[in-house]
Structures are given as C-alpha cells and as structure tokens.
C-alpha cells in the first residue's frame with residue numbers, strides 16, 4: 001500500500017563499496033551493497049571467509065569509511081562524517097559487541113555497562129537500576145561485581161550485550177557473538193539478544209559463522225566476494241533453505 | 248568537556264586502584280628517585296653553604312684581593328697601607344681587614360680537637376658578624392672572640408667560657424686562651440665552624456711559618472668593603488681598581504664562585520641531580536610506554552564504544568599525575584624521616600627554595616616521561632586494535 005521509498009529505515013546503505021589496494025591489484029572487500037534494516041528487526045550477516053562481513057560491519061559501526069556509497073543511520077550519512085562526528089555516533093547511536101576483548105578489564109560487569117551511560121553523561125539512578133536489570137535479564141545477577149577476568153567467555157559476551165543495549169542505541173552490531181561459546185550457551189545468548197532487540201525496538205545485525213544461530217533472526221543476508229548475493233526473508237525460508245539444507 | 252574529565256578521571260582512578268600493586272611499584276621507583284634528588288640537592292646546599300656561608304652573609308658588597316691572586320682569599324696578601332687607600336675611594340663607606348687561618352680548638356670534655364676557621368676581623372667594621380647572643384668585639388687587641396653557632400654546638404662551649412686554641416708557629420705548638428663574648432648564627436667558612444678574633448689578636452695567634460714569626464708587619468688576606476650605595480657595585484669596583492695599586496676586586500657573587508672547589512662541586516652535584524631526573528623521565532616514560540603497548544586492545548574498545556581521543560589522553564595524563572604525585576609524596580616523606588636521623592655534622596641542608604625547585608622538577612618528570620605514551624594512545628586505531636582489520 002505504501003511506496004517503500006518513503007519508509008524510513010533505522011539503517012540504510014546505498015551502493016556501499018570498500019576497496020583496498022594491494023600488490024596484486026584492487027581488492028573489492030565490499031562491492032556495491034545496499035541494505036535496509038528497520039527498527040525492531042534482527043538480521044544475520046553470513047558468508048564464507050573473506051566475503052566482506054567484518055568489513056561491512058566495521059563500516060556500519062562507524063569504525064571504517066567506505067570508498068563510496070552512503071550509510072544512513074537515522075537518516076544521517078556516516079560516510080560523510082569526520083572522525084569526531086563518528087565517535088559521537090558510536091557513543092550515542094550504536095551498540096557494539098566484538099568477538100573478544102570486549103570489556104574494559106579493570107571495570108566490573110556492572111561498571112562496564114554503566115560506562116556506556118557515563119560516556120553519554122546519562123548515568124543517573126534509573127540508569128544504574130537499568131544496568132542491573134539488564135544484567136539480571138542476561139542471567140548475570142550473581143556476577144554484577146565481577147571483573148572480566150573472573151568471568152567465563154559467555155558471561156563476558158553477555159555483559160557486552162548489555163553494554164551494547166543500555167544506552168538505547170538505534171543500531172546494535174555483534175561480530176561473532178557466539179564464537180567463544182559452546183552450542184547450548186550460544187543458543188541461549190543469541191535468543192536473549194534477539195528477544196531484547198525485538199522488545200526494545202532496535203535494529204540489530206549479527207555476523208556469524210554458525211548458521212544454526214540464524215534460527216532467531218528475522219532475515220539473513222548472504223555475502224560472497226564482497227557482494228550481497230542472497231537474502232532469506234522469513235523464518236520458513238531460513239529454516240528450510242538455509243539451516244536444514246546444510247545439516 | 249565536563250563529561251570528558253569526569254569519565255577520564257573515573258577510568259584513570261579505577262584502573263590505578265584495580266592495578267594498585269603495579270602502580271605502587273612505579274610510585275615507589277619515583278619515591279626513590281625523589282629521595283635521591285632531594286638528598287643531592289640538600290647535599291649541594293649543605294656543602295655550598297658550608298663553603299660560602301660567611302661570605303654570603305657578609306654585611307658588605309666587595310672583596311679586594313692582591314692582584315693576580317685569582318680571587319683566592321688564601322693566596323692574597325694585603326696590608327694596612329692598602330686598607331687606607333681603599334677607604335679613600337669614593338663610594339666606600341667602610342672597609343676592614345680580613346685574615347683567614349685554620350686552628351684546632353681544644354675541647355674540655357673530648358680528647359679530639361675541633362678544627363675551626365680562625366678568622367681575623369676588625370671590630371666594629373665590615374666583616375664582623377652580628378651576634379645573636381652576648382656582645383660584639385670591642386677592641387683590636389682584646390683576647391676575646393665571637394664564635395658561630397656551629398662552633399658552639401660542636402664544642403659545647405657557651406657564652407663566657409674560655410676557649411683554648413692550638414696553633415703551630417714556626418716549629419712550636421702554641422696554646423692561646425680566649426674568652427667567648429658573643430655567639431653568631433651559622434657563619435661557616437671553608438666547611439669549618441668559625442671563630443672570630445680581633446684582627447691584631449688574630450695576627451698574633453694565627454699559625455705562622457718560621458719566617459713570619461719574626462716579622463712584625465701584620466698582613467691580612469683581603470679587604471672587605473661596604474659601599475655607601477650598594478647599587479654602585481660596578482663603579483666603586485672600577486674606582487678601587489684604578490686608585491689602589493696592585494689589587495683586584497670581586498663582588499660577593501664572584502668571590503663565592505671563586506672559592507676553592509665551590510663551582511666544581513656545585514656543578515657536579517647539579518649534573519648528578521639533573522641526570523637523576525633524566526633517569527626518572529626514562530623510567531616513567533618506559534613504564535607507561537610498555538603499559539600502553541599492553542593496553543592497545545583495551546584502548547581500542549574504549550574508542551570503539553565512543554570514547555574520544557581527549558578522554559583517552561586525559562585519562563592517561565591523570566593516571567601519570569596520580570602515580571607521580573603519590574611517588575613524590577612518599578619520597579618527600581621518606582626524605583624527611585631520613586633527615587631527622589642525620590647528625591648536625593653531616594653537610595645536608597634542606598633549603599626551602601632548592602627543595603621546592605627539586606619537587607616541581609620531580610612532579611614534571613612523570614608527565615614529561617608519559618608524553619610519548621599519550622601520543623601513542625591517541626594514535627591507536629580502534630579497528631586495528633580490535634583485530635577487525637587484516
């Protein structure tokens with residue numbers, strides 16, 4: 001009923017290209033990728049090694065400038081921003097969990113989560129309460145005051161998820177959030193993550209190698225050689241064509 | 248701006264506190280450097296003071312030496328004629344003969360003697376220090392002396408006591424009894440406590456060679472000069488040089504620099520102090536540099552989640568300042584405690600200004616040493632630090 005052009009997305013990329021120059025010529029790490037993600041939508045980015053997933057995610061995280069194209073986050077183009085503006089975007093609008101070394105080692109779990117609010121000068125009583133609630137939701141009620149070194153990889157990953165969500169960002173990015181977890185833990189973490197993204201109405205993107213994790217996402221984007229080659233648009237498609245096809 | 252400071256101070260303090268063992272170790276190194284620097288400064292002050300104290304407190308402005316004596320008081324010989332000539336020069340308010348010698352003080356309670364500077368001055372003229380207890384010397388020939396505080400402390404002699412000095416004249420040891428009528432503040436000369444004797448008494452009792460014993464013409468070393476107008480140092484200096492035969496004139500500053508060994512000693516100690524500070528800069532710089540290298544990933548995380556360069560830099564600076572201040576404070580305290588245990592004979596003097604300069608220099612070594620590491624921290628790229636980019 002609506003012209004899709006008029007719909008505003010939380011995140012929209014337009015013909016994003018990232019090339020690297022090397023001795024053997026130009027590498028097209030990301031080649032002409034256009035995607036749209038709405039608030040409340042959780043999307044998986046999959047593809048073989050070297051297909052450009054991390055490069056894509058880094059650009060969406062305002063950590064890397066595309067060679068050309070647009071990356072609109074809440075309508076603002078990350079591609080044209082200078083360093084300081086991008087730092088501000090990362091602080092205010094983006095939540096990010098990395099594959100490893102996620103947390104500040106000298107801050108406890110709850111302090112790591114609160115740090116995100118401190119950076120935004122928004123740490124007040126309610127903020128502190130929300131940080132604790134979020135950690136409790138993620139099953140860390142008993143670990144609030146542990147330092148990262150005193151927590152397992154999965155627990156650290158969950159603290160990072162709390163940190164990525166606490167400041168109400170528009171976009172939440174996760175790079176291989178399950179890489180260091182066993183299958184059962186991985187399911188749990190991704191499920192909770194997906195639940196929070198839906199509930200809090202964020203746009204979420206997760207890079208993963210583990211196709212089974214796609215069970216919890218709304219859409220799967222498949223990359224190959226820097227190009228977006230296919231999307232799986234609904235749960236049935238994902239379950240039937242992606243997950244079961246490979247097992 | 249406010250947010251940057253509150254976040255960076257928060258991060259810096261948390262990190263120091265959660266790694267307090269490691270940071271305390273660095274603070275202790277700084278404390279030891281502080282101890283060393285303060286002691287070198289105090290030693291410089293103590294030795295320098297022991298050398299120059301009498302001259303720096305002199306109630307005059309110029310010292311007249313025999314020509315070609317290179318401003319060495321002991322090498323200079325001047326007599327009464329020259330004194331009269333100096334007194335006639337315009338701008339000279341007062342002048343007095345000054346003779347130096349060494350003598351041994353016989354201590355009543357001790358089998359050892361105390362080596363003192365036996366200084367001949369003219370009572371009532373420039374060169375006679377003000378007493379803080381008792382009275383000034385009265386006549387040129389009296390067998391009375393003024394001793395300085397150091398002599399009083401180290402000999403245990405008091406006002407009114409009789410002191411006995413032993414000197415060698417010709418081939419004989421002679422003993423002289425003199426009455427103490429005044430005590431001055433510290434007036435060390437040549438690192439020795441001092442005894443002030445009226446000039447003609449001095450000339451009689453000072454150590455003499457065989458030849459001197461038989462000569463009757465009193466000879467001083469130098470003439471001390473007080474000016475009518477202390478601002479006229481240069482012109483009076485010229486006046487004396489021109490109107491008096493065979494002399495050279497030094498300001499007090501020049502005279503102090505020319506004291507035997509004084510400049511060499513001071514510059515040696517200053518160099519040592521400077522090197523110690525430099526080592527401090529290297530140690531602190533090295534520590535924070537290595538620490539930053541270990542923290543690349545963690546700083547990368549901070550930057551990736553939206554901490555800007557100012558936040559990261561201020562946190563590093565704040566941390567360095569905290570560590571340095573704690574180290575310098577501990578070092579200062581240690582120095583103070585140590586200084587209480589030193590006997591008064593050790594030439595260590597904690598002078599407010601010198602210590603303050605040393606402390607400021609010490610507080611600067613941390614931030615200076617840490618500068619490179621801060622530059623490095625600012626340059627860390629989150630993408631590379633997180634290993635996201637190949």
Ligand SMILES: Nc1ncnc2c1ncn2[C@@H]1O[C@H](COP(=O)(O)OP(=O)(O)OP(=O)(O)O)[C@@H](O)[C@H]1O
Nearest residue numbers: 020027029048049050051052053054055056636637
């Ligand atoms: N900084 C860089 N300089 C040169 N080439 C790069 C750089 N970063 C990435 N590439 C290249 O771009 C391509 C995409 O890399 P990217 O890391 O995005 O792949 P990926 O899908 O994340 O792979 P993996 O699943 O192995 O993590 C690869 O060919 C890679 O070698």
Ligand SMILES: [Mg+2]
Nearest residue numbers: 050053054055
């Ligand atoms: Mg990757």
